[in-house]
Amino acid sequence: xxxxxxxxxxxxxxxxxxxxxxxxxxxxxxxxxxxxxxxxxxxxxxxxxxxxxxxxxxxxxxxxxxxxxxxxxxxxxxxxxxxxxxxxxxxxxxxxxxxxxxxxxxxxxxxxxxx
Amino acid sequence: xxxxxxxxxxxxxxxxxxxxxxxxxxxxxxxxxxxxxxxxxxxxxxxxxxxxxxxxxxxxxxxxxxxxxxxxxxxxxxxxxxxxxxxxxxxxxxxxxxxxxxxxxxxxxxxxx
Numbered sequence: 001x002x003x004x005x006x007x008x009x010x011x012x013x014x015x016x017x018x019x020x021x022x023x024x025x026x027x028x029x030x031x032x033x034x035x036x037x038x039x040x041x042x043x044x045x046x047x048x049x050x051x052x053x054x055x056x057x058x059x060x061x062x063x064x065x066x067x068x069x070x071x072x073x074x075x076x077x078x079x080x081x082x083x084x085x086x087x088x089x090x091x092x093x094x095x096x097x098x099x100x101x102x103x104x105x106x107x108x109x110x111x112x113x114x115x
Numbered sequence: 116x117x118x119x120x121x122x123x124x125x126x127x128x129x130x131x132x133x134x135x136x137x138x139x140x141x142x143x144x145x146x147x148x149x150x151x152x153x154x155x156x157x158x159x160x161x162x163x164x165x166x167x168x169x170x171x172x173x174x175x176x177x178x179x180x181x182x183x184x185x186x187x188x189x190x191x192x193x194x195x196x197x198x199x200x201x202x203x204x205x206x207x208x209x210x211x212x213x214x215x216x217x218x219x220x221x222x223x224x225x226x227x228x
Contacts, residue, residue: 004158035218040124042205042220043159090158103149104216106158 003027004107006091012113019078021110023091030095032074033104034058034066037088046089049074081114088112117142117208121219128196129227136191136222138206147209148189149216150180154202162204165189176200201226 004025013019023032030051035043035058045058047066055068063085067075078085088111092104118141128134140146147166151159163174170182180191189206203223209216 040220043218045215048215092159103161103164104159106151106160108158 006107029093119219149207
């Protein structure tokens with residue numbers, strides 16, 4: 001079974017709709033991240049959470065919000081989706097206590113299309 | 116601020132040929148450096164990482180990378196490429212203790228027969 005799962009894997013929605021992308025992990029890691037991937041731009045950090053009570057904006061947080069419901073769950077919301085939020089979204093986890101500083105473990109991604 | 120440059124967006128090599136993917140980083144102290152691979156339709160998988168010690172790092176799938184502080188580089192190499200190596204490769208730099216990682220824009224590798 002995958003350690004980091006994302007739902008849904010694919011989603012097509014319309015402009016103005018509210019969308020939630022979910023991420024769950026069984027790795028027991030405290031730290032979780034949301035990235036978006038766009039061709040030619042690589043991965044850009046949207047939000048990150050170092051524990052349930054610690055949530056931080058990344059470099060491109062405008063238009064997004066997150067919720068850390070538990071250590072294992074980290075959700076990304078688009079309150080009012082717009083077409084330029086069409087992208088591949090990745091969730092990742094990390095835990096320095098494992099001795100692999102900053103190594104991140106990625107989910108399979110959610111492909112979101114906003115029409 | 117830390118940054119990563121991958122100067123080659125797209126590389127094509129013949130199967131069996133050697134491969135080198137370039138990565139240059141900018142970071143004030145000794146960085147943590149990573150190479151990830153993304154196969155089509157998949158998430159990112161760690162190939163190898165450098166934290167300290169031996170500057171030549173061995174990874175999975177026959178890949179290696181060499182950290183050169185004087186050149187601020189961490190190039191990825193493989194002596195003989197297989198068709199299954201066709202993927203996108205991301206170099207990344209992380210900061211000690213802070214857990215934020217900055218990714219390059221990626222290099223897409225095409226392998227031809």
